[in-house]
Amino acid sequence: KAGVTQTPRYLIKTRGQQVTLSCSPISGHRSVSWYQQTPGQGLQFLFEYFSETQRNKGNFPGRFSGRQFSNSRSEMNVSTLELGDSALYLCASSLGTGLNEKLFFGSGTQLSVL
């Protein structure tokens, strides 16, 4: 069974640009969560999608958005990039239908904003 796949692995952008990151969950998983990891702030929850609907949201500005498709694949978008958006963006998937489910993380997309 394939794990969580994130593309691209590395990305370099400049300030003001926008970026789209992709996540393919484990087959059968309907919940996809996104996290931002930086050395200073650690792992911070961005949002979670289940059945194409945003179900949970973290405390990030509106420049950070996401969506989920009918096949459970998810994308997150960051518009008007700032230097502080440089981070490892992690996607995690789970069944999303019960308590105490395990979250499986992808390897992440390393975004560098210059």
Place this chain on the structure above:
Amino acid sequence: GQQLNQSPQSMFIQEGEDVSMNCTSSSIFNTWLWYKQDPGEGPVLLIALYKAGELTSNGRLTAQFGITRKDSFLNISASIPSDVGIYFCAGPSGIRAGNEKLTFGTGTRLTIIP
């Protein structure tokens, strides 16, 4: 919001030594999770705890859910080189009591000195 503080921030040990780390919260958690992150990869779930006072083992790893429900402990016995990495505690903080929205601790970086 909820905060999880881990200590120590970093550890430098020799192979074969035992390791202890802990995580404390400003509020009560109903679930405690311990993850390990290798360089360039996403976190991998090691142990999940669901009941106050619970003690759970996974090979050389043992974790405990504190009876106050505001802390948790992770021990690694007889450390080996592959134990190197960053260890995170985490707990669910979403509206639902699932694990899709996690608050992560600040991490403990484990280094093994040759």
